[in-house]
Amino acid sequence: MIIVKAINRDYKVRNFHQAKWDEPIIFELSQRGERGVIPPSADCEVVSAVGDGVSVLPKNFIRKSVDLPEVAQHRVLRHYLRLSQQTLGADLNVEIGQGTCTVKYSPKINEKLARLPQVTELHPLQDESTVQGILEIMSKTEEYMKEISGMDRFSFQPSGGSQAIMTMASIVRAYHDKNGDSDVRDEIITTIYSHPSDAAAPAVKGYKIIKIFPDENGYPGFEAFKTAISERTAAFIVANPEDTGVFNPRIKEFTDLVHNVGGLCCYDQANANGLLGVTRAKEAGFDMCFFNIHKTFSAPHGCGGPATGAVGVVDKLASFLPAPLVDYNTDKEEYYLNYDLENSIGRVRIFSGVPQIVLKAYAWIRSLGADGLYEVAKIAVLNNNYLFNELMKHKAVDAPYIKGKQRIEQVRYTLEKLRDDTTVTTGDIQRRMMDFGMHYWTSHHPYYIEEPITLEPTETPSKEDIDEYIATLTHVLDEAYEDANMAINAPYRSSIHKVDESELDDSDKWAITWRAYKKKVEK
Template identity: 75%
Template sequence: MKRVNRNYKVRNFHQAKWDEPIIFELSKRGERGVLVPQAEDEIVDLVGDGVSKIPASMVRKEAPKLPEISQPRVLRHYMRLSQMTLGADVNIEIGQGTCTVKYSPKVNEQLARMPEMTELHPLQHESTVQGILEIMYKTDLYMREISGMDRFTFQPSGGSQAIMTMASVVRAYHKANREADKRDEIITTIYSHPSDAAAPALMGYKIIYIHPDKDGYPDFEAFKAAVSEKTAAFIVANPEDTGVYNKRIKEFTDLVHEKGGLCCYDQANANGLLGVTRAKEAGFDMCFFNLHKTFSTPHGCGGPATGAMGVIKELEKFLPAPLIDFDGENYFLNYEIANSPYAVGKVRLFNGVAPVVLKAYAWIMSLGAQGLYEVAKVAVLNNNYLFKKLMAIDCVDAPYTRGKQRVEQVRYTLEKLTKDTGIKTEDIQRRMMDFGMHYWTSHHPYYVPEPATLEPTETPSKEDIDEYIATLEHIFKEAYENPEIIKTAPHNSVCHRVDESGMDDPKQWAITWRSYLKKSTT
């Protein structure tokens, strides 16, 4: 038997692939997984049949079309789907740049699954939920200390909704000052997250983009020309997704304030800044953190998430209600702010995703202030080790700030590889799937040609990073010697070539099973 060479970092991988129907297609009429018992006579006498008291307008005309399927088939279905999914528990999470995918301690997951958490209901009386209210209140205090802001809300269900909340506060602030009509412009940068433009644009704001100077910093002269009495706010990520940190940020925020605008900090890239810089000292009026990123809660395949959004004292009256307060004896939901004529109202029905806040709280408590600072240091160290190693590869480059380190991620370019071989960054992305790894290109449009955005965070060891680098080197070598294997990839993963021809045609989208049936039969 041939011994495996364990000194070779590139691992063999082949993912399970099942020709698995969706659960509606598995449904068989009359099949049951659980037989719900009939209500006992005493219960019927007390509450009736459970339907008669429902207003007629709320009663369904027919029963919901739910899948009818036995327990073993349900189990097989979801186990098979789980085998066709990659995640941080299976692969080395370096290639999800800007997503800050880090290890989430399993003890925190166990905490969030305790009956005391899973059986909570947001409409319970405050006296019965003092524990989670205390945790939310104290997490608010930690967020204040980390950012310098004066009050946080956990209502936003993610970063993009937090940006929408910030834009709502901007509009409410200028409305209160009777300047909403004239202040109709939002300034952002091309390497900030697209939601920094999309959310305020959805609210009717005109978006002004600032491009970088030759070193990759937002062009200050262009910014000065853009700021005016029409400026409602400046919304920016710093560091941007290039990994470049704008060291002159206070000059930017001071200029906006001179013209009467507000400054909003997208801190989705805060993982390399914990204990190093704060939004307050940079001159920001509000900011948000992704608890599902920086504070390790985690993403969970796109959710659940929380965009913890904080403001300075002057803007507190504009926050969505309720806020969580403590009167010295009890924690309570404070709806007083809802009576303010300025408040933006709710941004979601209830006060945030409680298990996410709990996991963030546990993570902060286990690390402490020094531990959070250590997270930032190791994240920056890991990123710059990866950066140095990749920049030594002939076909890899990274624009801007030559000779200087980046913060927590880098946006690389494979333009030379493409010119030499015809292999594009999307081809590399698909080939990485054959080794059980993720690899992210960037947001569109591709301002950096043939981009790759990598963010190791503090989680991986040097050995993990070396394995990821070795896998990339292996694929780059293939690009020059056997490009066909890359062009036809993935070979060992669940999906092969994805047909993206309908991505821009809403008529071909099917978000639900019902819409699929409707569109596939017409």
């Protein structure tokens, strides 16, 4: 007999329980002699032509032991399937909670295209005549990026946003080196709500960082900015909108001031989700910008990689880009890799980056067209402001700045009142949301906004999806007022546990590689 119990679909909060496996790491599963796949030996013809492939290598290049895990195929499959059951992601849950990172749906047809053997079996050292297809895709994707941004040339070499910012900072350095004023121009200006890498990357290049704080409305303080500008200004690196979701409408006044003293202006446009077809870097007065293809252009975010931070520059900076660029030879009617860049900063990554990610962006842009890209921006802003207006109805939720005005693609909220009323922190709410299969992000450190949440729905979710997220977060906030310990002791139904963050400060208690782990446990 089957007992049927109807589920109330009007109630949006789902009953969820994540799988939790006491799963060893792959090295601990290793059993000497086990094999998943036994590769065939080289044919006699190959051996006679190139030898065994090892003896010709210098001895100091040959490892004495490889120390790879030896695991049977079915145990490898079981291992990774179990790990996958302990992971939340955009294909599994309503992914609204990863503010600033723009985790949107990536069409699976684009994944299929990128995994075709015609793409995966390409080698970067192939003769250019044999890779005309992917070179054409990269060239045409560059043309789309130029139209979207107003820039004149693009490089797809950087591995992601932070490396793209480092690339821009390197171009700033090289540009001023060529002009002979690097010794004087030793300051980079940014804002506190721009991505932290906008300060960190130029700091690595040796620049002094000047941070501009917001005025009472959340816009970068204009008077403070004017005071910061001087002959020492090498560049201005900024995100707009900033991580608060507040867009600075006076940005052209800021870039004009920088240009007046001979500095460069660099646009952190990693997330342009709410601006496609609306504003461009060129008209805002920027000399450089970058897009995170794994954010704005729908390639998967990929837990930090593979990714592409596409860097675009105006004409006067094109020769400083990382080489090679993809160009077209009209006489031979073929694409080629151009290494002849007079002032190139050199490679920031080997070869041309990750062409498969560029291919996914190309397919996404082509499928949408100009009108579709503009529609993406409109829906992303609509979704964000619907979420914003609904969450702001809850007594625990507030958002500083521009009261009564809409945000762009995301909002940085505050749960300061909840903490004051109940002692429950944003970190507690974050862990409790895991019990419902929901992701939730707080903020970059330091927390300039007390008890922050940063949410970004993008254009992906439907109204029903957003309502489900709102209902779940509302349930958790209401619950915190009724029983604070429910949030404080969370999670209960997630695969993770409550982490003692003090342990993260003790390097003897963690290891980031198997080799480091073995050194510590074998002491």
